[in-house]
Amino acid sequence: MNERTQRLEGEPQSANNTLFEKIFHLRAHGTNVRTEVIAGATTFFTMCYTLLVTSGLMSQAGMDKGAVFVATCLVAIVGCLLMAFLANYPIAVAPGVGLLGYFAFSVIIGSGVPWQTALGAVFISGVLYAVISLFKLRDWIIESIPDSLRIGLSGGIGLFLAFIALRNSGILVANQATLVSLGNVVSLHSLLALLGFFLVIAFESRRIKGGVLLSIIIITIIGLVMGDINYHGIVSLPPSLSPTFMQLDLMGALQPDMISIILTLLLIAIFNDVGTLLAIGDTYPDMKTKQGKMPRIGRALFSSGATSVFASFFGTPTAAVYAENFAGVSAGGRTGLTAFTIAILFALALLFSPVAEMVPNYATAGALLFIAVLMMGGLARVDWLDLTEAAPAVVTTAMIPLSSSISDGLGLGFISYVVIKVVSGRFRQIPIGCWVLAIVFLLKFIFLH
Numbered sequence: 001m002n003e004r005t006q007r008l009e010g011e012p013q014s015a016n017n018t019l020f021e022k023i024f025h026l027r028a029h030g031t032n033v034r035t036e037v038i039a040g041a042t043t044f045f046t047m048c049y050t051l052l053v054t055s056g057l058m059s060q061a062g063m064d065k066g067a068v069f070v071a072t073c074l075v076a077i078v079g080c081l082l083m084a085f086l087a088n089y090p091i092a093v094a095p096g097v098g099l100l101g102y103f104a105f106s107v108i109i110g111s112g113v114p115w116q117t118a119l120g121a122v123f124i125s126g127v128l129y130a131v132i133s134l135f136k137l138r139d140w141i142i143e144s145i146p147d148s149l150r151i152g153l154s155g156g157i158g159l160f161l162a163f164i165a166l167r168n169s170g171i172l173v174a175n176q177a178t179l180v181s182l183g184n185v186v187s188l189h190s191l192l193a194l195l196g197f198f199l200v201i202a203f204e205s206r207r208i209k210g211g212v213l214l215s216i217i218i219i220t221i222i223g224l225v226m227g228d229i230n231y232h233g234i235v236s237l238p239p240s241l242s243p244t245f246m247q248l249d250l251m252g253a254l255q256p257d258m259i260s261i262i263l264t265l266l267l268i269a270i271f272n273d274v275g276t277l278l279a280i281g282d283t284y285p286d287m288k289t290k291q292g293k294m295p296r297i298g299r300a301l302f303s304s305g306a307t308s309v310f311a312s313f314f315g316t317p318t319a320a321v322y323a324e325n326f327a328g329v330s331a332g333g334r335t336g337l338t339a340f341t342i343a344i345l346f347a348l349a350l351l352f353s354p355v356a357e358m359v360p361n362y363a364t365a366g367a368l369l370f371i372a373v374l375m376m377g378g379l380a381r382v383d384w385l386d387l388t389e390a391a392p393a394v395v396t397t398a399m400i401p402l403s404s405s406i407s408d409g410l411g412l413g414f415i416s417y418v419v420i421k422v423v424s425g426r427f428r429q430i431p432i433g434c435w436v437l438a439i440v441f442l443l444k445f446i447f448l449h
Contacts, residue, residue, distance in 0.1 A: 020033055020036075020337055023085075023336070023337075024036075024084075024088055024335040024336050024337045024340075025088070025335065026335055026337065029334040029335050030286070030334065031332060031333070031334045031335060031337075033337065035331070035332040035333070036090070036332070036333055036334070036335060036337035036338045036341065037337070037338075037341050038210040038213060038331055038332070039090060039328040039329070039331040039332050039333025039334075039338045039341070040090075040328060040333065040337070040338040040339065040340070040341025040342045040344075040345065041210075041213050041341060041345065042210065042212045042213040042216075042327050042328050042330075042331040042333075042367070043090075043092050043322075043324060043325055043327050043328030043331075043333070043338065043342055044092070044341075044342045044345040044346070045213060045216050045217075045359055045364065046212070046216070046324040046327040046328075046364050046367050046368070047092060047094065047322050047324040047325075047327075048345075048346075048349065048359060049359075049361060049364065050072060050076075050094050050095060050097055050322075051069055051072050051073065051349060053097060053100065054068060054069075054072045054095050054097070054100060054316060054317075055068040055069040055072060057100045057101070057104045058100075058104060058115075058315075058316070058317075060104060060105075060109070061103075061104040061105075061108040061109055061115055062108070062115055063115050063243070063244055063315065064239075064243035064244060066239025066240065066243075067239060067240060067241050067242065067243040067244040067245070067315060068244060068315060068316060069238075069239060070238050070239055070240075070241045070314075070350065071095075071241060071244055071245075071311075071314035071315040071316045072094065072095055072316055073238075073346045073347070073349050073350050074241070074310075074314050075093075075094060075095055075307060075310060075311045075314055075316050075319055076092065076093065076094035076095075076342070076343070076346040077343045077346045077347055078307055078310045079092070079093025079094060079303065079304065079307035079310075079319050080092050080093060080339040080340065080342045080343035080346065081339070081340065081343050082302075082303035082306055082307060083300060083303045083304075083336060083339040084336030084337070084338075084339040084340040084343065085336060085340075086299045086300075086302065086303050087296045087297075087299035087300040087302075087303055087336065088296065088335055088336040089296065089299075089300050089303075089335075089336060089339060090325070090328055090329055090333030090334055090335055090336065090337075090338030090339055091277070091280075091300060091321055091325050091338075091339055092321075092322050092324070092325055092328070092339060092342045093303065093304050093307045093319050093320065093321055093322070094319060094320070094322060094346075095311060095316040095317050095318070095319055095320070096268075096269065096272065096317060096318055096319060096320030097320075097322075099265070099268060099269075099317045099318050099320065100317060102264070102268070103118060103265075103317040103318070104317075107121075107261055111261075113258075113261070114249065114252065116247050116248055116249040116252070117249045117252035117253050117258070118253075118261070118317075119244075119247065119248035119249070119253075119312045119315065120248045120249045120250045120251075120252055120253025120254075120258075120312065121253045121258055121261050121262045121265060122248070122265060122308055122311055122312040122316075122317060122318050123248055123250060123253070123308075123309055123312035123313075124250075124253055124254075124262050125262050125263075125265035125266040125269065125308065125318060126269075126305050126306065126307070126308030126309040126311065126312060126318065126319075127305075127309060128262075128266050128305075129266055129269055129270060129301070129304070129305030129308060130302050130305035130306050130308075130309065131305075132270070132301075132305070133298055133301035133302040133304075133305055134298070134302060138274075138297070138298050138301055139298075140433050141270065141274060141433065141437070142274060142278065142294075142297065143431070143433065144431050144432075144433025144434050144436070144437055145274075145275075145278065145410075145434075146389075146392070146417060146431070146434060147381075147389075148382060148383070148389040148390070148392055148393040148417070149392055149393065149396050149410065149413045149414065149417060150278050150279070150282055151282065151378050151379060151381050151382050151393055152379075152382070152392065152393035152394065152395070152396030152397040152413055153275045153278065153279050153396055153397075153400070153406075153409075153410055153413070154278075154279035154282050154283055154375050154378040154379075155375060155376050155378060155379045155393075155396075155397040156396050156397040156398070156399070156400030156401060156406070156409050156410075157275070157276065157279050157323050157326075157375060157400060157406060158371065158372040158373075158374070158375030158376045159372065159376070159397060159398075159400065159401040160323065160400050160401040160404070160406070161323055161324075161326070161368045161369075161371055161372045161375070162368065162369055162372035162401075163401045163404075164368060165193065165364075165365035165366070165367075165368035165369045165372070166193075166365070166369075167180075168193075168361035168362060168364075168365050169189050169190050169192075169193030169194075169361065169362040169365040170183045170184060170187055170189045170190050170193075170362075171183055171185055171190045171193065171194075188226065188228055189228075189360075189362040190362075192219050192222060192223060192362050192363070193219075193362040193363075193365035193366055193369075194366070195219065195222075195366070196215045196216065196218070196219040196362070196363060196364075196365060196366025196367065197215075197365070197366035197369045197370060198366070199211075199214070199215040199218060199219075199366065200212055200215045200366050200367055200369075200370040201370065203215065204330075204370070210331060211331075212327050212330065212331055212367045212370065213331065215366055215367065216359065216363050216364055216366075216367060219362065219363040219366065220358065220359050220360065220363045223360055223362075223363065224358070228360075229358050229360060230358075231358070232354035232355075232358060233354045234352060234354060234355060235351055235352060235354070236351070236352075236354055237351070238350040238351065241314065241315070243315075244314065244315025244316075245313070245314060245315060246313055247315060248312045248313065260447065263444075264444070265318050267407060267440070267441075267444060268318075268405075268407040269304070269305070269308065269318050269319075269320060270301075271406065271407045271410050271411070272320050272321065272406045272407055273300075273301055273304050273320060273321040274301070275406050275407075275410050276320075276321045276322070276323055276325070276406065277294060277297060277300060277301075277321060278294065279323075279326075279375065279378075280325060280326060280329055281294045282378055283326065283329075283374060283375055283377075283378060284329055284330075286334070287329070287334070300321075304319055304320065304321055307319035323406070324368070324371075326371040326374070326375065327367050327368075327371055328342075330370070330371060330374060379393070379397065387420075387424075388420050388421055388424045388426055388429075391416065391420055392413050392416045392417035392420060393413075395412055395413050395416040396409055396410060396412070396413030396416075397409075399412045399413070410441075411441030411444065411445065412441075414434060414437050414438040414441050415438045415441055415442055417430070417434060417438070418430055418434060418435060418438040
């Protein structure tokens with residue numbers, strides 16, 4: 001029996017603790033109510049930027065900004081509750097930020113698809129996703145990902161989070177000649193982002209619980225004191241949802257020219273979620289069974305797919321498992337109580353939206369950089385002496401941040417894995433599913449990209 005389990009067994013249980021224990025089996029997962037609540041709050045404050053990003057981008061596509069803000073909260077609430085009670089996972093689900101650009105600028109603005117029809121495509125892809133997750137096809141997909149690609153996937157998501165953090169804090173800026181370059185590292189935002197990162201490292205190295213959340217709070221308070229963050233008040237009534245509620249055009253989404261859009265939404269959602277969940281399991285082995293598998297992953301994937309169906313009703317793009325869940329898991333979240341906490345905070349965000357808006361991107365940048373450090377450590381498990389395994393891992397790791405897409409990075413990893421194994425004369429080492437997925441991604445890049 002380890003020290004943590006002994007400590008948990010020695011704790012007195014209140015009525016609430018007993019209830020949560022019955023529902024979420026906290027002790028079996030080596031956790032407690034306090035840890036789970038802190039983890040949920042950590043994930044929420046790390047990902048709550050989606051409330052502003054989603055509403056802002058969707059308003060550019062012609063949707064009502066206030067309604068999308070409310071819809072984003074409701075989708076996150078539904079997704080987190082499904083994860084909590086169906087899968088008992090410490091995982092948050094919300095409208096996928098990775099899909100926002102494709103949905104708003106490629107589908108609606110670029111292709112001229114009405115946003116109502118685009119929401120119909122979200123509904124169909126969500127139904128297909130939920131159905132797939134109920135059958136063995138989900139296991140086939142998961143088992144078709146070689147270990148080297150899983151490790152590269154974890155590292156790639158880490159680099160992606162680091163890139164987002166550095167960009168949001170102004171440490172990296174756009175450059176026409178080199179794509180990105182170093183920004184003003186002595187600006188207030190950059191310095192506060194770096195301070196947040198150093199604080200997280202200090203708290204975690206000293207084993208201070210909730211260090212990630214604590215650093216976010218400290219940096220936000222500093223921003224308020226220095227006058228960089230405007231105080232917007234505490235409470236406000238949520239805007240009306242009626243401009244987007246049940247506005248999806250299902251018949252329009254059933255037209256032949258929408259097939260490619262539906263398939264793209266489906267593929268991106270599946271591989272984003274599978275990739276992120278597997279990366280979490282690889283980074284935190286205690287999330288796996290003794291056989292090395294993620295328990296109840298089918299329920300988790302079903303929860304995400306079902307959430308996309310609700311997203312089409314409320315008025316947001318396809319839902320997704322967030323990479324920011326690493327923040328909550330790193331803070332000790334191991335059960336659905338973490339997801340339940342996140343759902344409550346998103347519900348509160350409906351009434352306390354001014355408070356959520358006051359947490360700036362640079363306040364969460366340090367947390368994202370810290371998670372990137374943890375995720376990059378998995379690359380040590382790559383068999384660097386076997387180039388046919390190392391090279392695809394590097395391709396996956398590099399292309400996720402460079403393409404700003406977990407799905408595209410993983411797809412290029414699959415293709416490179418198959419090609420490298422074939423030209424090296426090791427085609428017998430390629431799983432059948434890996435062949436199929438490499439071909440699917442190749443066709444996606446040719447016809448749907």
